[in-house]
Amino acid sequence: MSTLVARTREVVGEAYRLAQGTRIAPMVAALGARLDEPLRVAIAGRVKAGKSTLLNALVGQDLAATDAEECTRIVTWFRNGPAYRVTLLPTDGPPAQLPFPEKGSLATIDLAGHAPDLVSRMVVDWPSRRLQAMTLIDTPGMGSISEEVSARSLTLLTPEGPRGSGADAVVYLMRHMHTDDVDFLEAFHDTEGQGRPVNTIGVLARADEVGHARPDALDSAARIAARYAADPRVHRLCHTVVPVAGLLAACGATLRQAEYAVLARLAALPLELRDGLLLTTDRFISADAGGSADPATRLALVRRLGFFGIRASIDLILAGEAPDAGALATHLQRLSGISGLHEILTTRFAARADILKARTAILALEALFAGSPPPEDLRRRFDALVAGAHELTELRLIDALREDPTLLPADDGAAERLLGSFGDDPRTRLGLDETADVVKVRETALTTLARWQREAEDPLTTRAGATAARILVRTCEGMLV
Numbered sequence: 001m002s003t004l005v006a007r008t009r010e011v012v013g014e015a016y017r018l019a020q021g022t023r024i025a026p027m028v029a030a031l032g033a034r035l036d037e038p039l040r041v042a043i044a045g046r047v048k049a050g051k052s053t054l055l056n057a058l059v060g061q062d063l064a065a066t067d068a069e070e071c072t073r074i075v076t077w078f079r080n081g082p083a084y085r086v087t088l089l090p091t092d093g094p095p096a097q098l099p100f101p102e103k104g105s106l107a108t109i110d111l112a113g114h115a116p117d118l119v120s121r122m123v124v125d126w127p128s129r130r131l132q133a134m135t136l137i138d139t140p141g142m143g144s145i146s147e148e149v150s151a152r153s154l155t156l157l158t159p160e161g162p163r164g165s166g167a168d169a170v171v172y173l174m175r176h177m178h179t180d181d182v183d184f185l186e187a188f189h190d191t192e193g194q195g196r197p198v199n200t201i202g203v204l205a206r207a208d209e210v211g212h213a214r215p216d217a218l219d220s221a222a223r224i225a226a227r228y229a230a231d232p233r234v235h236r237l238c239h240t241v242v243p244v245a246g247l248l249a250a251c252g253a254t255l256r257q258a259e260y261a262v263l264a265r266l267a268a269l270p271l272e273l274r275d276g277l278l279l280t281t282d283r284f285i286s287a288d289a290g291g292s293a294d295p296a297t298r299l300a301l302v303r304r305l306g307f308f309g310i311r312a313s314i315d316l317i318l319a320g321e322a323p324d325a326g327a328l329a330t331h332l333q334r335l336s337g338i339s340g341l342h343e344i345l346t347t348r349f350a351a352r353a354d355i356l357k358a359r360t361a362i363l364a365l366e367a368l369f370a371g372s373p374p375p376e377d378l379r380r381r382f383d384a385l386v387a388g389a390h391e392l393t394e395l396r397l398i399d400a401l402r403e404d405p406t407l408l409p410a411d412d413g414a415a416e417r418l419l420g421s422f423g424d425d426p427r428t429r430l431g432l433d434e435t436a437d438v439v440k441v442r443e444t445a446l447t448t449l450a451r452w453q454r455e456a457e458d459p460l461t462t463r464a465g466a467t468a469a470r471i472l473v474r475t476c477e478g479m480l481v
C-alpha cells in the first residue's frame with residue numbers, strides 16, 4: 001500500500017472523529033471506505049457515443065444494455081463482487097435488490113416499478129478479473145435526453161461529486177463529426193466550483209464507422225484521433241485520444257459459433273452474389289443471399305458486428321486467416337483497437353490508482369468542509385498532508401500545464417511525461433525505451449534534473465515557471481534516490 005494512501009487514511013480517520021454526530025459523518029466514513037476499493041472509472045460521452053458497448057468490450061461480457069430505452073438513463077456501476085447481484089439505489093428510499101437478469105445482461109432487467117428518473121444509481125456485482133483493478137461506471141449520454149440526466153452524468157465526472165460518488169478517472173468517448181463533443185469537454189472542464197477530472201482518456205469511438213466503413217476505416221480513425229488530441233481544446237482535458245471500435249471488440253469477446261457459421265456461408269457465396277450483398281447495409285439485409293441467411297439473421301449480424309465488421313470478417317475468412325470462430329474473434333479484437341485502450345487504462349489509471357484515489361478523497365474532504373471550516377488542528381494536518389505529498393503536487397502541475405501551456409515555454413511535452421502522465425515508471429517518465437539499463441536511466445535523470453534546475457534559476461523564467469521547474473527537479477531527485 002502506498003504511503004500516500006496510508007497518510008490520507010489517517011487524515012480521513014481524524015476528520016471522521018471530528019465529524020461524529022454531524023450531518024457529514026457518514027460521507028466522511030464513505031470516503032475512508034473508498035480508499036480500499038478499486039479505482040472508479042466512468043465512461044462518459046454524448047448520447048449513443050457507444051459507451052455501453054465499450055464497457056461490455058472492456059469487461060468481455062454483454063452486461064450493459066445497449067440501445068435499450070430505460071437502462072441507458074441510469075448511472076450503472078459494474079464492480080467485481082463475490083456473487084451476482086443487482087442493487088438499485090432510488091433517489092429517495094432504501095436500496096432494492098433486483099432479480100439478476102438472464103445471462104447478466106441488463107438489457108432484460110425488470111426495474112420492479114422504479115422510474116429511471118428516480119433512480120440515483122444501479123450497482124451490478126459481477127465476479128470478474130477485469131473488474132478487479134477498476135470499477136467501471138456506465139453513464140447516461142450527455143446532451144439531448146434531458147437536462148436532469150446530463151447533469152447527473154456531469155456531477156459524477158468530478159471527483160468530489162455528491163456524497164463522494166464521483167469517479168476517480170474518466171474515459172470520454174467522442175465521435176467523428178460531432179464537433180459539439182468539444183463543447184461538452186469544455187462544459188465539464190469549466191463546471192463552476194467543481195474540481196475537474198485531470199484523469200481523462202479520450203476515445204474516438206465507433207472507429208469502424210469513420211469514412212463510410214471503408215477497409216482502411218481504422219487507419220483513418222487513428223489519424224483523426226491524433227488530430228483531436230492535438231486540438232488545444234481537447235488537449236486541455238485529455239492528452240491522449242485512441243481510436244476504438246467497441247462493437248468489434250465486444251463481438252470479438254462474445255462471438256458465437258452460429259454467428260461464425262453464417263459468416264462462413266456468406267463468404268462461400270459465388271463472387272457476384274457476395275459482392276452485390278456487400279455494397280451497402282441495406283443491400284446486405286435485403287438482397288438475394290442465395291439461401292445462405294435469411295434477412296432477419298443478416299439484420300441481427302449487422303447489429304452485432306456493424307457493416308465494417310461483416311466485411312472484415314468475410315475478407316478474413318476468404319483469406320484463410322479465420323478458419324474458425326476463435327481465430328475470427330481474435331482478429332476482431334485486434335482490429336478494434338481495444339488492446340491499446342487496455343494498455344492505457346493499465347499504465348495511466350491502474351498503476352496510479354492509489355494516487356488517484358487519494359486525490360479524490362482529499363478533494364472530497366475539502367468540499368465537505370467547505371461549508372463549515374474544520375477545526376484548526378484538522379486543517380493543519382490536512383494542509384500538511386497535501387503539501388507533503390509530492391505525488392499530489394505532480395498531479396496539480398499536470399493540471400496547471402494543461403491550463404496554461406506557456407507555463408514552461410521551452411517545454412515540448414517532456415514535463416508532463418516526467419510527471420507521470422504516461423505511466424509511472426522512471427523509464428516512461430524520462431522518455432526512455434523500456435530496455436534502457438540502470439546506468440542510462442541514472443544518466444538521463446541527471447541531465448533532466450540539470451535542465452529543470454537551469455530553468456528554475458534562469459532570471460528570465462517567470463515565478464510560476466520557476467515553481468513548476470522546481471517541482472520537476474524534485475521529481476528527478478525522487479527518481480535518483
Ligand SMILES: Nc1nc2c(ncn2[C@@H]2O[C@H](COP(=O)(O)OP(=O)(O)OP(=O)(O)O)[C@@H](O)[C@H]2O)c(=O)[nH]1
Nearest residue numbers: 047048049050051052053066067141206246247306
Ligand atoms: N459500428 C459501430 N456501432 C457501434 C459501436 N459502438 C456502439 N455502436 C452502436 O451504437 C448504438 C449505441 O450504442 P450504445 O453502446 O448503446 O451507446 P451509448 O453511448 O451507451 O448510448 P446511450 O447510453 O443511449 O447514450 C448501438 O446501436 C450500438 O450497436 C462501434 O464501435 N461501431
Ligand SMILES: [Mg+2]
Nearest residue numbers: 051052065072
Ligand atoms: Mg448506454
